[in-house]
Amino acid sequence: MRVKSKTLTSTNNSRRTRRRRDNSNKMKATLTTHLQVQLGIPLQKYQQPPSSAAASSTSNPASRFQNLLDSVAADTPHIQSSPEVAGAADVDVVDDKDFILSQDFFCTPDYITPENQNLLNSFDGNKENAQCPESPEKLNTAKSKKRRQDATDDMSDNHLSPSLDQLLMLDLGTAAFGSPQEMVTEKMSIGSSKSQSYVPQSAVALRCRVMPPPCIQNPYLAEASANVVDPFRNQRVKCADIFSSIVGGDGLSRYHTDFHEIQQIGTGNFSRVFKVLKRIDGCLYAVKHSTRQLHQDAQRQKALMEVQALAALGLLYCCKVNCFRCHENIVGYYSSWFENEQLYIQMELCDCSLSVKKLQKRFTEPEVLTVLHQIAKALQYTHDRGIAHLDVKPDNIYVKNGIYKLGDFGCASRLDQSLPIEEGDARYMPQEILNDNYNHLNKVDIFSLGASIYELIRASPLPESGSLYLREGKLPLLAGHSLQFQNLLKAMVDPDPVRRPSARDLVENPIFGKGQKCMKA
Ligand SMILES: Nc1ncnc2c1ncn2[C@@H]1O[C@H](COP(=O)(O)OP(=O)(O)OP(=O)(O)O)[C@@H](O)[C@H]1O
Ligand SMILES: [Mg+2]
DSSP: OHHHHHHHHHHHHHHHHHHHHHHHHHHHHHHHHHHHHHHTSOOGGGOOOHHHHHHSOTTOHHHHHHHHHHHHHHHOHHHHTSHHHHHOTTOOOOOHHHHHHHHHHHTOOGGGOOSSTHHHHTOOTTSTTOOOOOOGGGSOHHHHHHHHHHHHHHHHHSTTSOOHHHHHHSOOSGGGSOOHHHHHHHHHHHHHHHTTOSHHHHHHHHHHHHSOOOOOOOTTOTTOOTTOOOTTHHHHHHHHHHHHHHTTSTTOOHHHHHEEEEEEEEEOSSEEEEEEEETTTOOEEEEEEESSOOOSHHHHHHHHHHHHHHHHHHOEEETTTTEEEOOTTBOOEEEEEEETTEEEEEEOOOSEEOOHHHHOOOOOHHHHHHHHHHHHHHHHHHHHTTEEOOOOSGGGEEEETTEEEEOOOTTOEETTSOSOOOOOOGGGOOHHHHTTOOTTHHHHHHHHHHHHHHHHHHTSOOOTTOOHHHHTTOOOOOTTSOHHHHHHHHHHTOSSGGGSOOHHHHHTOTTSOHHHHHOOO
């Protein structure tokens, strides 16, 4: 009985082994097809018959690829779902992590796929140095650290053809940010390879996705959460340095990955603005990016102030619909990032600005009253939150579907003077700010709005240095316009900022009757 039982077991085992081999072969065929599609190269040459695979040397890349296929096939759940196979004593034990890592590697997500497929071109099974990926989980910590160091050396030796191990070496696991020494090593490896190969950049950028950049306090938000605990702060700061300087190198552009550029729609003194289509949601946006590279932290921080002001104002929590919405008269803000040392800002797309040079049209009184009322509402909202725009002018007023919106918060500052003040376009600035009197920054915006409205009525640009008449509060008679309107405009450009109406006064002025409130451009 005992012998018979043994014989039966042995027969069952050999049947199981055969069935397992059949299943494995089917699985391998499927995987090969799948990998061929992923890699875009024929893989037959890397495969060997099962018998020779076992005998071949582990240093042979072809056999390592075969082993990889074997491992995946043996570890695939639907094969193991058979209790017979699952229970077989002679099944090769394959670490789950191998499968996940291998698949992660081959199914590289699109956002890290380099535009130039050099990596895949370098994947040549005939080359001695092309090694199959090895799970870092199987390596002890010391080995893992050594591999990182080795790879740094390797990259400088062979930067044009990084091996698969090098790519995997820059793992996304918990060891992503280890000791400060490791970070230094990382920085060196990035620095040395930056101009030569994009692959390390991709890998490091991936790390930065794992360890996001620092949380920056928004100075425009009164209730800014200064006490928020950031457990990764020290590590984040190091990461942010790398992030801001390397992202946007060859083949790794968030702008080009996420957006399709349609056309340039504007140019400012410091930036260019493009109409873009966001690939993932199919919607149109405006993306503004600085023309100059921002090499220094101070430059970056200054540029960021526009984003922070826009974020503090361009988002409004709407209880009715229980979501964030833009203020109707402030250009909507979506997102921002650094790329190639330039700041990118994704905004609501508007139809055009009220630039007098571009529009070349004379506004009627009802039309300018609509502009005045809507931008006064934007300013009331801005001033109520302790912020001054400081660059109100027709170029920075956009129109979308008949709604006027205030944009370009590049000069925004706090009314309490707690932030540096940089006045905007001199043509629209009142005398007091040119004399460095910053006590009534909200009234600076009122003067600039008055000067802008005056320009829209005249349909010709103000002189470069601004209108002396306006600064002295001397408004030329505006033929064909009501006295009520002319008096309001005169009050807005009063040389004494205290006597100028506030944004709230403007919004509530009886000149904007019921009809005016509903009127669109
Ligand atoms: N969201 C938008 N939708 C449509 N057009 C826009 C948008 N943002 C900017 N523009 C266009 O781009 C031009 C330049 O933009 P912006 O004023 O923000 O740049 P800037 O460099 O800060 O300008 P400035 O010279 O005023 O400092 C605007 O005058 C406008 O014509
Ligand atoms: Mg502008």
